[in-house]
Amino acid sequence: MTADLRKYKNLISVLVFSGLGLFNSCIDDFADLNSNPSTITKPNIRFLFTQCETAFQPGDYSQWFYGFDYMSNWVQATVPGGGNSNKLNVITQTGCGYQVNELLRYANEIKYQVSLLGEAEKAKHEYIPYLCNPMLVYLSMEDADMYGSRQYSEAEMARYGGTLKPKYDTQPELFDLWLKQLDETIQYLTEKKPVDILGTQDFVYKGNLAKWAKFANSLKLRIAARLINIDKERAIKIVNDASKSPAGFLETLEDDFVYNKGKRDNNWNNDISVAAGSRQLINFMINNRDPRLFYIFQKNDYNSNVVQGFFDQKRALPSYVEKNVEYTLDANGKKVFKNWKEPGEPWVRYYGLPCQVELNKNPAYDEYFDPNNSIFCLFANDGAKKTYTPIAYRNAESIKGLLTYTYPDVPGVKPVQDKEPYGWYGLYFSAGETNLLRAEFKLLGATLPKTAQEYLSAGVELSVRGYNNVAGLNHLPYYDITYVNDKHDKSIKLTEAQVQDMLTHDVYKLTGSQDENLEKVYIQQYIHYLMAPMDLFVTSRRSGIPMSGSTLLPYEQFDPVLGDKYLIPRRFPVSAPNQSDILYDITIAAYEAQNYTYSGEAFNTPSTLNSQRVWYDKGPDFGKGPKK
Incomplete structure (x- = not known):
């Protein structure tokens, strides 16, 4: 997929649907609105925001089916049930990429609808487009992680007088755009201090705007992590500046971005095989x-x-x-x-x-x-x-x-x-992650108020508690009850004794050299991201963890005899669009600007995908440990 137009949906029908606000847990009853839903012609901005949140889908079916298993297997977190074959590093297609486009459609429509309001109503609603920014940054970052340049700044704007041929923003441009959008959100929410009108139509944070500001500010840590090997000085400055923000970071379990669309939502209808x-x-x-x-x-x-x-x-x-x-x-x-x-x-x-x-x-x-x-x-x-x-x-x-x-x-x-029909809860961003990232940056020289050890200890504990929290919400097997026929069975529900026992182990203590301490922090980031394979892959790609020869979590040669024969892709393949595509020239120019092979026999070979990397990917080879 290379074109917005290819995936462009009829916005009229989309907006009519969004006006209905069809969510079990966050509905405003149309009876209360004293309106016939069949006569609504102007979308309710609050309902549009709910639909925008619904479009926020960092791990949908196509990603898990086509891309996530590859990434998890490549960084040795998982192994196919039948074992790795000699084709483990060969990939022909993925369902990852352009996850942000549907979200852009709603975000742009929200901004447009707010612009049409009178001054009094505009003052009430104008904060809502800012809440879309961190979700847009989150998804577009993951789109760019495996492809590089993306259509973003001009994308999905044709309805509002924009172009049908949106440009590809380069990764350097994207990083600047993301930071600008996050800064705008943080500044508006912390300085204007708007009064929320979304309430439960915001099914993530229930209208808690302080948490949205924290979410936006915390995303800067993800951006900095991706810049660490190409511009360490800028990465550390981003972290230092974010640490001074009045917004703060996600710090507690209550701050976690936990995603659930309703009591009967199952995330998607299809099943996948898991490794x-x-x-x-x-x-x-x-x-x-x-x-x-x-x-x-x-x-x-x-x-x-x-x-x-x-x-x-x-x-x-x-x-x-x-x-x-x-x-x-x-x-x-x-x-x-x-x-x-x-x-x-x-x-x-x-x-x-x-x-x-x-x-x-x-x-x-x-x-x-x-x-x-x-x-x-x-x-x-x-x-x-x-x-x-x-x-x-x-x-x-x-x-x-x-x-x-x-x-x-x-x-x-x-x-x-x-068989209980519980809806699905996803842990998309958390206080555990923000602490683990700050542990890394503290070791790398960032000016932060706590020690790297304090951030690591808090990060590990909050990561564990965050996972336990969504496990309870998802009612995983063995969580609420044990197997009644097995008297030896034990619950997987977290106990305080388990937390304390865990933290006594040396792998959670930064008592070694800088390199040894960094490895320990990166291992914990790696484990935290096991249910977010894109971020798992990015972490392994930029850190070289797991590391060959490690006494903690070793990287193993896929073929001990042939050694590095199995080159692991560093990005996903891209292919040329049809020449009849109106975006053909723009797309090819974007590929060529990144020196990507996009046709012929070599466009998806492991050697091509290992050597032709996205702009910010200047990290070590897989298994080589942190870049010196």
């Missing part, structure tokens, strides 16, 4: 007692009942599972499950996959991949096979709501299911 956690990441989180493990990944199927089922049928358990099982032998020599060894439930229900390519063809790794579907299974009395997974996959219910979860048990047991 498993990588072995080194899962082990790192278990060894350092990081409870985010429970919310990012799903418990495996090997509860105590299933383990006993394998014992009863004298079938082998994966060795990594059995090493955590305490059992006795009965009079016939049969194993009888007694308890889980330390660290016990729920930690012993999480195991990851190795990252190396083609391991599913190596018999030595059959207990990870079961390529013949003969290991991870039990049999019913009639011979029917029931399959189980010992591996921890990404928690699908943390991505998409309204899922049915079936608790694992042995064949013949009536299935117990979690």
Whole structure:
């Protein structure tokens, strides 16, 4: 996709829909308006803003289906269930990019409608367009992360006398535009101090304008992080200036940008397959007692009942599972499950996959991949096979709501299911993130009031609590209740003891050299972004974390024999539009200005996508650690 026009929708029908304000949790009843909705010709600006928030979708179905799995696998956070193949670095298409366009349509219409109001009404409404700015910056930043130049400043303006051929803004221009938009929002909200009229039509912050100002100011930290390898001095100045802003940063759990469109919203209707956690990441989180493990990944199927089922049928358990099982032998020599060894439930229900390519063809790794579907299974009395997974996959219910979860048990047991139709909550920006970013910048020389250790400790704790909060709102399996048929099952709900235990571990303490401390901070950013794969990828790309040879969270060669054969793309491919496209010349000129290959056999090869980078991507190679 290269053109706004290609995705341009009929704004008349869109605005009629937006006037209806169709949201379970944030509706103004038309009966109260004393109007017939079929006769409305002028959109209600408050309802338009609700629709604008609805268009804010940093992780929609197409992104998860086409792009996010690639990025997570490339930075060794996840591994496909069947293992990495020798095509792991090959990508042909993505659904990521131009996520901001629909949001632009509503933001531009809101601004236009405000301009038509009389002075008294304009004074009440004129703050609303400013609330659109941080959402626009958030999405356009992610669009630019993998493509570079984007249509933004002139985009979606044809309806208001603008051009049908919007220019491509370069990344340097975009960074300036983003900062300007954020500054305008912060200045208006902090100086004008408008009185909110949105209320629950703002389903994110419920009309709390101080939190919108914090959100805008905190986004500057994301911008600075992307500039760190190309203009460190400017990046630090951005952070220093933001720290002096009267807006402040997202600092508490109550400040988190938690996104939920309604009680019955499931984020999207389609299902996706989710990858498993990588072995080194899962082990790192278990060894350092990081409870985010429970919310990012799903418990495996090997509860105590299933383990006993394998014992009863004298079938082998994966060795990594059995090493955590305490059992006795009965009079016939049969194993009888007694308890889980330390660290016990729920930690012993999480195991990851190795990252190396083609391991599913190596018999030595059959207990990870079961390529013949003969290991991870039990049999019913009639011979029917029931399959189980010992591996921890990404928690699908943390991505998409309204899922049915079936608790694992042995064949013949009536299935117990979690079918409750809860809406979906997404943690899109948080106090955990702002603290973790400030920990990095404090180490890099920013003038900030607290120590890097204070920011790191607060960042990790708030990240954990933020993930726990949305896990509760999403009612993840095992959160509210344990499995009734398994007396050894434990809840994944966060406990204070878990928080305190976690923070005692050395990986959360900045007691080493500058390089060692930076690695620890980057690892925590990496973990925080596990449910936001675009930011996960950007963090790994700019930091070189995970790092080869690390004693904490090591980067592993995808092929230990061939070494760096598997070049990992640094951006997504672009392709030439049809020559009949009215944006053809503009698009090609934007590609050529960035030295992008866009046609022929090489436009999407790993070597092309690794060497032809977006403007700000001057970071280290993957696995090489922070740039010196």
